[in-house]
Structure formats: C-alpha cells, structure tokens
Amino acid sequence: MAKEILLEVVTPDKLLLSKEVEVLVATSVDGEFGVLAGHVPFLASLAVGELRFKTGNETEYAAIAGGFCEVTGEKVTILAEAAELAREIDVDRAQRARERAEQRIQKAATEQLEYVRAEAALQRAMLRLKVADRAAVI
Ligand code: ATP
Numbered sequence: 621m622a623k624e625i626l627l628e629v630v631t632p633d634k635l636l637l638s639k640e641v642e643v644l645v646a647t648s649v650d651g652e653f654g655v656l657a658g659h660v661p662f663l664a665s666l667a668v669g670e671l672r673f674k675t676g677n678e679t680e681y682a683a684i685a686g687g688f689c690e691v692t693g694e695k696v697t698i699l700a701e702a703a704e705l706a707r708e709i710d711v712d713r714a715q716r717a718r719e720r721a722e723q724r725i726q727k728a729a730t731e732q733l734e735y736v737r738a739e740a741a742l743q744r745a746m747l748r749l750k751v752a753d754r755a756a757v758i
Contacts, residue, residue, distance in 0.1 A: 622643075622657075623642075623656075623657035624640040624641060624642055624657060624675070625640070625641060625642075625644075625657040625658075625659070626638070626639070626640055626694060626696070627640075627641045627695075627696045628696070628698065629682065629684075629698045629700060629703050630697065630700070631700050631702055631703050632701070632702075636682070636700075636703050636705065637682070637705070639673070639675070640675065642674050642675055643655070643656050643673065644671065644672065644674070644696060645670075645671070645672050645673075646664070646666060646689055647666060647668075647671070648664040648666055649664075649667045650664075652669075655691055655696055658693055660691075661690075661691055661692050663690050663691075664689045665687075665688060666684055666686055666688060666689055666698065666700070667686060668684070668685050669684060670682070670683065670684070671683075671684050671698065680705065681705075681706040682703055682704060682705050682706065683703065683704050683709060684698065684700045684703050685700060685701045685702040686700070687699045687700035687701050687703075
C-alpha cells in the first residue's frame with residue numbers, strides 16, 4: 621500500500637475533513653498541483669477550484685472556494701473560505717446561485733454599456749453647448 625499523508629480541510633465554520641490519503645490534487649491560483657507523502661514543504665494560494673483525493677480505489681471530490689494550502693512532510697492543511705464534499709453539495713441551491721449571478725452579470729454589463737453611451741452623449745451635448753456659445757459672441 622502507498623504511504624499516506626493526512627489531509628485536513630478547515631473552513632471558518634468547521635473541520636470539513638480529516639483523512640489519510642495516498643494522493644491529492646488541489647487547484648492553486650497557478651493551476652493544479654499534486655501532493656504525495658513526503659512532499660517538500662510549501663504554501664500555496666488556492667483558487668476557487670476542485671480538490672480530489674484518493675485512497676485505494678476510491679477518489680473523492682470537494683469544492684474549495686479559495687484559500688490557502690500548507691504542505692509539510694506528513695500533513696496537508698487546506699484553509700478554505702468555504703468548502704463542500706461532492707456528496708454534500710445542494711445542486712438546486714448552486715443552480716439558483718448560478719442563475720442569480722448570471723442575471724447580475726447581465727445587468728452590470730447593460731449598465732456599463734449605458735454608462736459608456738451616456739458619457740458619449742454628455743460629450744456631444746457639452747460640445748454643442750460650447751459651440752453654440754461661439755455663435756452668440758459673433
Ligand atoms: P448561496 O448564494 O447559495 O449562499 P454563496 O456562493 O453565496 O452561495 P458561500 O458564501 O460561498 O455561498 O457559502 C456560504 C456557506 O454555504 C458555506 O458554508 C458553504 O459551504 C455553503 N454552501 C454554499 N453553497 C452551497 C451548496 N450549493 N451546497 C452546500 N453548501 C453550500
């Protein structure tokens with residue numbers, strides 16, 4: 621059997637996971653990285669991304685909403701802003717959150733376009749007022 625390493629996932633609410641794993645793959649801001657027992661110590665900033673870990677034939681998955689990962693020879697600690705194991709994710713809730721976020725992005729894009737158009741209209745109007753003033757002087 622492969623040598624194991626202790627993986628702990630901690631959120632502001634709880635200790636989500638404490639488990640001996642053979643290998644784990646997490647998502648840093650620079651991309652995915654893998655850790656096995658005896659890995660050199662390091663610290664990584666985690667992106668909003670997937671964590672997967674394997675023991676024997678079983679691979680499990682978790683959603684990590686950003687945070688930090690500290691690796692020492694015998695332990696990996698993930699401090700996550702929020703984290704859920706795959707089986708604990710409320711899919712309806714995530715779908716509703718996705719729809720809300722998409723609507724907000726759409727609204728913000730429309731507002732940004734309106735802002736750019738209003739700025740251009742303001743420039744035209746200011747120019748016309750300035751030029752009209754010239755006619756008054758002549
Ligand atoms: P929502 O709008 O649905 O609350 P969110 O992205 O604002 O989503 P977060 O602030 O990231 O939510 O998380 C708040 C808490 O809710 C955390 O404890 C997180 O683990 C949990 N959580 C968020 N979404 C889900 C989900 N779909 N299933 C299970 N737990 C969730």
